[in-house]
Amino acid sequence: MDTLPAVRIVLVEPQGEINVGSIARVMKNMGLQQLWIVSPRCDPKGELARRWAVHAEDVLQQARITDSLATALADCQRVFATVGREVADLALPLWTPRQAAPQLLAVPQSALVFGREDRGLTNAELECAHGLVQIPTANAYPSLNLAQAVAVCCYELWLTACDSAATFPQGSAVSFERLQGFYDHLEQVLLQIGFLYPHTAASRMAKVRSLLGRAYPTDAEVALLRGMVRQVEWAIQHAATISADTFPPQ
Incomplete structure:
Protein backbone atom coordinates (compact mmCIF):
# COMPACT_ATOMS: atom_id res chain seq x y z
CA MET A 1 0.00 0.00 0.00
CA ASP A 2 1.40 3.40 -1.02
CA THR A 3 -1.40 5.91 -0.52
CA LEU A 4 -4.47 6.73 1.57
CA PRO A 5 -6.66 8.48 -1.00
CA ALA A 6 -9.75 8.58 1.22
CA VAL A 7 -8.50 11.12 3.78
CA ARG A 8 -8.12 14.85 3.23
CA ILE A 9 -6.01 17.08 5.47
CA VAL A 10 -7.55 20.55 5.79
CA LEU A 11 -5.61 23.50 7.24
CA VAL A 12 -7.55 26.61 8.27
CA GLU A 13 -5.63 29.89 7.99
CA PRO A 14 -2.10 28.51 8.51
CA GLN A 15 0.37 31.30 9.28
CA GLY A 16 3.77 29.73 8.61
CA GLU A 17 5.32 28.43 5.41
CA ILE A 18 7.58 26.12 7.41
CA ASN A 19 4.55 24.43 8.97
CA VAL A 20 2.82 24.02 5.61
CA GLY A 21 5.94 22.57 3.98
CA SER A 22 6.55 20.23 6.92
CA ILE A 23 2.93 19.05 6.74
CA ALA A 24 3.27 18.25 3.04
CA ARG A 25 6.37 16.21 3.86
CA VAL A 26 4.79 14.14 6.63
CA MET A 27 1.68 13.60 4.53
CA LYS A 28 3.79 12.02 1.83
CA ASN A 29 5.65 9.98 4.46
CA MET A 30 2.31 8.52 5.54
CA GLY A 31 0.71 8.10 2.13
CA LEU A 32 -1.68 11.06 2.23
CA GLN A 33 -2.02 13.19 -0.89
CA GLN A 34 -4.99 15.52 -0.43
CA LEU A 35 -4.05 18.83 1.15
CA TRP A 36 -6.62 21.63 1.30
CA ILE A 37 -5.74 25.06 2.66
CA VAL A 38 -8.44 27.54 3.71
CA SER A 39 -7.56 31.27 3.60
CA PRO A 40 -3.81 30.89 4.23
CA ARG A 41 -2.04 33.70 6.08
CA CYS A 42 1.24 32.91 4.32
CA ASP A 43 2.36 31.79 0.87
CA PRO A 44 1.68 28.04 1.15
CA LYS A 45 3.59 27.31 -2.03
CA GLY A 46 6.41 29.78 -1.44
CA GLU A 47 10.14 29.07 -1.42
CA LEU A 48 10.31 28.35 2.33
CA ALA A 49 7.38 25.95 2.16
CA ARG A 50 8.93 24.13 -0.79
CA ARG A 51 12.26 23.86 1.01
CA TRP A 52 10.67 22.26 4.08
CA ALA A 53 8.54 19.95 1.97
CA VAL A 54 11.80 18.39 0.64
CA HIS A 55 10.68 15.50 -1.61
CA ALA A 56 6.98 16.19 -1.07
CA GLU A 57 6.81 19.27 -3.28
CA ASP A 58 4.24 17.45 -5.42
CA VAL A 59 1.84 17.32 -2.45
CA LEU A 60 2.41 21.03 -1.91
CA GLN A 61 1.91 22.01 -5.53
CA GLN A 62 -1.28 19.94 -5.83
CA ALA A 63 -2.75 21.48 -2.66
CA ARG A 64 -6.16 23.08 -3.15
CA ILE A 65 -6.54 26.61 -1.81
CA THR A 66 -9.98 28.05 -1.02
CA ASP A 67 -11.48 30.83 1.07
CA SER A 68 -14.29 28.62 2.38
CA LEU A 69 -14.16 25.71 4.82
CA ALA A 70 -17.49 24.49 3.43
CA THR A 71 -15.90 24.20 -0.03
CA ALA A 72 -13.01 22.18 1.38
CA LEU A 73 -15.46 19.76 3.01
CA ALA A 74 -18.16 19.69 0.32
CA ASP A 75 -17.84 16.07 -0.84
CA CYS A 76 -16.71 14.55 2.47
CA GLN A 77 -18.90 11.96 4.18
CA ARG A 78 -17.12 12.21 7.52
CA VAL A 79 -15.45 15.25 9.05
CA PHE A 80 -13.42 15.36 12.26
CA ALA A 81 -11.95 18.57 13.64
CA THR A 82 -8.90 18.74 15.89
CA VAL A 83 -8.91 20.59 19.20
CA GLY A 84 -6.21 21.39 21.72
CA ARG A 85 -8.62 22.41 24.47
CA GLU A 86 -11.78 21.26 26.19
CA VAL A 87 -14.93 22.33 24.33
CA ALA A 88 -17.64 22.11 26.95
CA ASP A 89 -20.39 23.81 24.94
CA LEU A 90 -20.24 21.44 21.97
CA ALA A 91 -21.88 18.04 22.49
CA LEU A 92 -19.65 16.29 19.97
CA PRO A 93 -17.85 13.00 20.60
CA LEU A 94 -14.16 13.40 21.43
CA TRP A 95 -11.64 10.89 20.06
CA THR A 96 -7.92 10.31 20.20
CA PRO A 97 -6.22 10.09 16.77
CA ARG A 98 -6.03 6.32 17.19
CA GLN A 99 -9.78 6.07 17.81
CA ALA A 100 -10.60 8.47 14.97
CA ALA A 101 -8.43 6.85 12.31
CA PRO A 102 -10.59 3.79 11.48
CA GLN A 103 -13.68 5.98 11.29
CA LEU A 104 -12.03 8.36 8.84
CA LEU A 105 -10.82 5.45 6.69
CA ALA A 106 -14.22 3.75 6.64
CA VAL A 107 -15.87 6.10 4.12
CA PRO A 108 -15.02 6.98 0.50
CA GLN A 109 -13.96 10.55 1.41
CA SER A 110 -13.26 12.03 4.83
CA ALA A 111 -11.51 15.10 6.20
CA LEU A 112 -9.42 15.94 9.23
CA VAL A 113 -9.45 19.68 9.95
CA PHE A 114 -6.67 21.57 11.74
CA GLY A 115 -6.99 25.12 13.04
CA ARG A 116 -4.79 28.16 13.31
CA GLU A 117 -1.42 27.91 15.03
CA ASP A 118 -2.32 30.51 17.66
CA ARG A 119 -6.02 29.88 18.38
CA GLY A 120 -7.22 26.74 16.66
CA LEU A 121 -10.73 26.50 15.24
CA THR A 122 -13.75 28.61 16.15
CA ASN A 123 -16.88 27.00 17.59
CA ALA A 124 -18.68 27.69 14.30
CA GLU A 125 -15.96 25.79 12.42
CA LEU A 126 -16.05 22.93 14.93
CA GLU A 127 -19.80 22.63 14.38
CA CYS A 128 -19.09 21.52 10.80
CA ALA A 129 -17.60 18.30 12.18
CA HIS A 130 -19.12 14.97 13.15
CA GLY A 131 -16.61 14.60 15.97
CA LEU A 132 -13.53 16.10 17.58
CA VAL A 133 -9.98 14.78 17.79
CA GLN A 134 -7.60 15.63 20.61
CA ILE A 135 -4.04 14.35 20.99
CA PRO A 136 -3.35 13.17 24.56
CA THR A 137 -0.36 15.01 26.04
CA ALA A 138 1.29 15.58 29.38
CA ASN A 139 -0.45 18.22 31.47
CA ALA A 140 2.81 20.07 32.05
CA TYR A 141 2.99 21.20 28.42
CA PRO A 142 -0.03 20.19 26.31
CA SER A 143 0.51 22.55 23.36
CA LEU A 144 1.66 20.98 20.09
CA ASN A 145 3.05 22.69 17.01
CA LEU A 146 0.65 22.47 14.04
CA ALA A 147 2.99 20.33 11.93
CA GLN A 148 3.62 18.02 14.90
CA ALA A 149 -0.11 17.57 15.45
CA VAL A 150 -0.65 16.72 11.78
CA ALA A 151 2.26 14.26 11.95
CA VAL A 152 0.76 12.39 14.90
CA CYS A 153 -2.62 12.09 13.19
CA CYS A 154 -1.14 11.06 9.84
CA TYR A 155 0.93 8.37 11.55
CA GLU A 156 -2.16 6.93 13.24
CA LEU A 157 -4.04 6.92 9.93
CA TRP A 158 -1.20 5.06 8.20
CA LEU A 159 -0.81 2.59 11.06
CA THR A 160 -4.54 1.86 11.04
CA ALA A 161 -4.60 1.43 7.27
CA CYS A 162 -1.73 -1.06 7.50
CA ASP A 163 -3.66 -3.11 10.04
CA SER A 164 -6.02 -5.24 7.99
CA ALA A 165 -8.07 -5.99 11.12
CA ALA A 166 -8.97 -2.32 11.61
CA THR A 167 -12.53 -1.84 10.41
CA PHE A 168 -15.45 0.41 11.25
CA PRO A 169 -19.11 -0.02 10.28
CA GLN A 170 -19.89 1.79 7.08
CA GLY A 171 -22.95 2.49 5.01
CA SER A 172 -23.76 4.77 2.12
CA ALA A 173 -22.34 7.83 3.86
CA VAL A 174 -23.80 11.26 3.16
CA SER A 175 -21.65 14.11 1.88
Whole structure:
Protein backbone atom coordinates (compact mmCIF):
# COMPACT_ATOMS: atom_id res chain seq x y z
CA MET A 1 0.00 0.00 0.00
CA ASP A 2 1.40 3.40 -1.02
CA THR A 3 -1.40 5.91 -0.52
CA LEU A 4 -4.47 6.73 1.57
CA PRO A 5 -6.66 8.48 -1.00
CA ALA A 6 -9.75 8.58 1.22
CA VAL A 7 -8.50 11.12 3.78
CA ARG A 8 -8.12 14.85 3.23
CA ILE A 9 -6.01 17.08 5.47
CA VAL A 10 -7.55 20.55 5.79
CA LEU A 11 -5.61 23.50 7.24
CA VAL A 12 -7.55 26.61 8.27
CA GLU A 13 -5.63 29.89 7.99
CA PRO A 14 -2.10 28.51 8.51
CA GLN A 15 0.37 31.30 9.28
CA GLY A 16 3.77 29.73 8.61
CA GLU A 17 5.32 28.43 5.41
CA ILE A 18 7.58 26.12 7.41
CA ASN A 19 4.55 24.43 8.97
CA VAL A 20 2.82 24.02 5.61
CA GLY A 21 5.94 22.57 3.98
CA SER A 22 6.55 20.23 6.92
CA ILE A 23 2.93 19.05 6.74
CA ALA A 24 3.27 18.25 3.04
CA ARG A 25 6.37 16.21 3.86
CA VAL A 26 4.79 14.14 6.63
CA MET A 27 1.68 13.60 4.53
CA LYS A 28 3.79 12.02 1.83
CA ASN A 29 5.65 9.98 4.46
CA MET A 30 2.31 8.52 5.54
CA GLY A 31 0.71 8.10 2.13
CA LEU A 32 -1.68 11.06 2.23
CA GLN A 33 -2.02 13.19 -0.89
CA GLN A 34 -4.99 15.52 -0.43
CA LEU A 35 -4.05 18.83 1.15
CA TRP A 36 -6.62 21.63 1.30
CA ILE A 37 -5.74 25.06 2.66
CA VAL A 38 -8.44 27.54 3.71
CA SER A 39 -7.56 31.27 3.60
CA PRO A 40 -3.81 30.89 4.23
CA ARG A 41 -2.04 33.70 6.08
CA CYS A 42 1.24 32.91 4.32
CA ASP A 43 2.36 31.79 0.87
CA PRO A 44 1.68 28.04 1.15
CA LYS A 45 3.59 27.31 -2.03
CA GLY A 46 6.41 29.78 -1.44
CA GLU A 47 10.14 29.07 -1.42
CA LEU A 48 10.31 28.35 2.33
CA ALA A 49 7.38 25.95 2.16
CA ARG A 50 8.93 24.13 -0.79
CA ARG A 51 12.26 23.86 1.01
CA TRP A 52 10.67 22.26 4.08
CA ALA A 53 8.54 19.95 1.97
CA VAL A 54 11.80 18.39 0.64
CA HIS A 55 10.68 15.50 -1.61
CA ALA A 56 6.98 16.19 -1.07
CA GLU A 57 6.81 19.27 -3.28
CA ASP A 58 4.24 17.45 -5.42
CA VAL A 59 1.84 17.32 -2.45
CA LEU A 60 2.41 21.03 -1.91
CA GLN A 61 1.91 22.01 -5.53
CA GLN A 62 -1.28 19.94 -5.83
CA ALA A 63 -2.75 21.48 -2.66
CA ARG A 64 -6.16 23.08 -3.15
CA ILE A 65 -6.54 26.61 -1.81
CA THR A 66 -9.98 28.05 -1.02
CA ASP A 67 -11.48 30.83 1.07
CA SER A 68 -14.29 28.62 2.38
CA LEU A 69 -14.16 25.71 4.82
CA ALA A 70 -17.49 24.49 3.43
CA THR A 71 -15.90 24.20 -0.03
CA ALA A 72 -13.01 22.18 1.38
CA LEU A 73 -15.46 19.76 3.01
CA ALA A 74 -18.16 19.69 0.32
CA ASP A 75 -17.84 16.07 -0.84
CA CYS A 76 -16.71 14.55 2.47
CA GLN A 77 -18.90 11.96 4.18
CA ARG A 78 -17.12 12.21 7.52
CA VAL A 79 -15.45 15.25 9.05
CA PHE A 80 -13.42 15.36 12.26
CA ALA A 81 -11.95 18.57 13.64
CA THR A 82 -8.90 18.74 15.89
CA VAL A 83 -8.91 20.59 19.20
CA GLY A 84 -6.21 21.39 21.72
CA ARG A 85 -8.62 22.41 24.47
CA GLU A 86 -11.78 21.26 26.19
CA VAL A 87 -14.93 22.33 24.33
CA ALA A 88 -17.64 22.11 26.95
CA ASP A 89 -20.39 23.81 24.94
CA LEU A 90 -20.24 21.44 21.97
CA ALA A 91 -21.88 18.04 22.49
CA LEU A 92 -19.65 16.29 19.97
CA PRO A 93 -17.85 13.00 20.60
CA LEU A 94 -14.16 13.40 21.43
CA TRP A 95 -11.64 10.89 20.06
CA THR A 96 -7.92 10.31 20.20
CA PRO A 97 -6.22 10.09 16.77
CA ARG A 98 -6.03 6.32 17.19
CA GLN A 99 -9.78 6.07 17.81
CA ALA A 100 -10.60 8.47 14.97
CA ALA A 101 -8.43 6.85 12.31
CA PRO A 102 -10.59 3.79 11.48
CA GLN A 103 -13.68 5.98 11.29
CA LEU A 104 -12.03 8.36 8.84
CA LEU A 105 -10.82 5.45 6.69
CA ALA A 106 -14.22 3.75 6.64
CA VAL A 107 -15.87 6.10 4.12
CA PRO A 108 -15.02 6.98 0.50
CA GLN A 109 -13.96 10.55 1.41
CA SER A 110 -13.26 12.03 4.83
CA ALA A 111 -11.51 15.10 6.20
CA LEU A 112 -9.42 15.94 9.23
CA VAL A 113 -9.45 19.68 9.95
CA PHE A 114 -6.67 21.57 11.74
CA GLY A 115 -6.99 25.12 13.04
CA ARG A 116 -4.79 28.16 13.31
CA GLU A 117 -1.42 27.91 15.03
CA ASP A 118 -2.32 30.51 17.66
CA ARG A 119 -6.02 29.88 18.38
CA GLY A 120 -7.22 26.74 16.66
CA LEU A 121 -10.73 26.50 15.24
CA THR A 122 -13.75 28.61 16.15
CA ASN A 123 -16.88 27.00 17.59
CA ALA A 124 -18.68 27.69 14.30
CA GLU A 125 -15.96 25.79 12.42
CA LEU A 126 -16.05 22.93 14.93
CA GLU A 127 -19.80 22.63 14.38
CA CYS A 128 -19.09 21.52 10.80
CA ALA A 129 -17.60 18.30 12.18
CA HIS A 130 -19.12 14.97 13.15
CA GLY A 131 -16.61 14.60 15.97
CA LEU A 132 -13.53 16.10 17.58
CA VAL A 133 -9.98 14.78 17.79
CA GLN A 134 -7.60 15.63 20.61
CA ILE A 135 -4.04 14.35 20.99
CA PRO A 136 -3.35 13.17 24.56
CA THR A 137 -0.36 15.01 26.04
CA ALA A 138 1.29 15.58 29.38
CA ASN A 139 -0.45 18.22 31.47
CA ALA A 140 2.81 20.07 32.05
CA TYR A 141 2.99 21.20 28.42
CA PRO A 142 -0.03 20.19 26.31
CA SER A 143 0.51 22.55 23.36
CA LEU A 144 1.66 20.98 20.09
CA ASN A 145 3.05 22.69 17.01
CA LEU A 146 0.65 22.47 14.04
CA ALA A 147 2.99 20.33 11.93
CA GLN A 148 3.62 18.02 14.90
CA ALA A 149 -0.11 17.57 15.45
CA VAL A 150 -0.65 16.72 11.78
CA ALA A 151 2.26 14.26 11.95
CA VAL A 152 0.76 12.39 14.90
CA CYS A 153 -2.62 12.09 13.19
CA CYS A 154 -1.14 11.06 9.84
CA TYR A 155 0.93 8.37 11.55
CA GLU A 156 -2.16 6.93 13.24
CA LEU A 157 -4.04 6.92 9.93
CA TRP A 158 -1.20 5.06 8.20
CA LEU A 159 -0.81 2.59 11.06
CA THR A 160 -4.54 1.86 11.04
CA ALA A 161 -4.60 1.43 7.27
CA CYS A 162 -1.73 -1.06 7.50
CA ASP A 163 -3.66 -3.11 10.04
CA SER A 164 -6.02 -5.24 7.99
CA ALA A 165 -8.07 -5.99 11.12
CA ALA A 166 -8.97 -2.32 11.61
CA THR A 167 -12.53 -1.84 10.41
CA PHE A 168 -15.45 0.41 11.25
CA PRO A 169 -19.11 -0.02 10.28
CA GLN A 170 -19.89 1.79 7.08
CA GLY A 171 -22.95 2.49 5.01
CA SER A 172 -23.76 4.77 2.12
CA ALA A 173 -22.34 7.83 3.86
CA VAL A 174 -23.80 11.26 3.16
CA SER A 175 -21.65 14.11 1.88
CA PHE A 176 -21.01 17.23 3.96
CA GLU A 177 -22.69 19.33 1.26
CA ARG A 178 -25.86 17.21 1.25
CA LEU A 179 -26.05 17.16 5.04
CA GLN A 180 -25.55 20.93 5.17
CA GLY A 181 -28.42 21.36 2.71
CA PHE A 182 -30.67 19.33 5.01
CA TYR A 183 -29.69 21.42 8.06
CA ASP A 184 -30.39 24.67 6.20
CA HIS A 185 -33.79 23.39 5.06
CA LEU A 186 -34.67 22.12 8.54
CA GLU A 187 -33.72 25.43 10.15
CA GLN A 188 -35.85 27.34 7.64
CA VAL A 189 -38.92 25.21 8.38
CA LEU A 190 -38.42 25.23 12.17
CA LEU A 191 -38.24 29.02 12.07
CA GLN A 192 -41.41 29.07 9.99
CA ILE A 193 -43.41 26.99 12.47
CA GLY A 194 -42.08 28.86 15.51
CA PHE A 195 -40.03 26.03 17.00
CA LEU A 196 -36.92 28.18 16.52
CA TYR A 197 -36.56 31.91 17.07
CA PRO A 198 -33.99 33.98 15.16
CA HIS A 199 -32.03 34.98 18.27
CA THR A 200 -31.63 31.38 19.51
CA ALA A 201 -31.68 29.46 16.22
CA ALA A 202 -27.89 29.09 15.93
CA SER A 203 -27.41 27.55 19.38
CA ARG A 204 -30.38 25.17 19.06
CA MET A 205 -29.37 24.07 15.56
CA ALA A 206 -25.88 23.36 16.92
CA LYS A 207 -27.48 20.80 19.24
CA VAL A 208 -29.37 19.24 16.32
CA ARG A 209 -26.14 19.02 14.31
CA SER A 210 -24.40 17.40 17.24
CA LEU A 211 -27.19 14.87 17.69
CA LEU A 212 -27.23 13.79 14.05
CA GLY A 213 -23.46 14.04 13.71
CA ARG A 214 -22.99 11.40 16.41
CA ALA A 215 -25.38 9.10 14.52
CA TYR A 216 -23.39 9.17 11.25
CA PRO A 217 -26.57 9.22 9.11
CA THR A 218 -26.38 7.53 5.73
CA ASP A 219 -27.42 9.16 2.47
CA ALA A 220 -30.72 7.25 2.53
CA GLU A 221 -31.44 8.34 6.10
CA VAL A 222 -30.82 12.00 5.30
CA ALA A 223 -33.11 11.64 2.27
CA LEU A 224 -35.79 10.25 4.62
CA LEU A 225 -35.36 13.15 7.06
CA ARG A 226 -35.49 15.69 4.25
CA GLY A 227 -38.66 14.09 2.95
CA MET A 228 -40.22 14.57 6.39
CA VAL A 229 -39.23 18.24 6.38
CA ARG A 230 -40.70 18.71 2.89
CA GLN A 231 -43.96 17.15 4.09
CA VAL A 232 -44.11 19.57 7.03
CA GLU A 233 -43.44 22.43 4.63
CA TRP A 234 -46.25 21.26 2.33
CA ALA A 235 -48.63 20.97 5.30
CA ILE A 236 -47.85 24.54 6.38
CA GLN A 237 -48.58 25.87 2.91
CA HIS A 238 -51.93 24.05 2.74
CA ALA A 239 -52.96 24.41 6.40
CA ALA A 240 -56.20 26.21 5.59
CA THR A 241 -57.58 23.50 3.32
CA ILE A 242 -55.85 20.37 4.58
CA SER A 243 -57.74 17.21 5.54
CA ALA A 244 -56.71 13.67 6.33
CA ASP A 245 -57.08 12.49 2.72
CA THR A 246 -55.37 15.42 0.99
CA PHE A 247 -51.74 14.59 1.75
CA PRO A 248 -49.67 14.01 -1.38
CA PRO A 249 -48.66 10.38 -1.99
CA GLN A 250 -45.24 9.43 -0.60
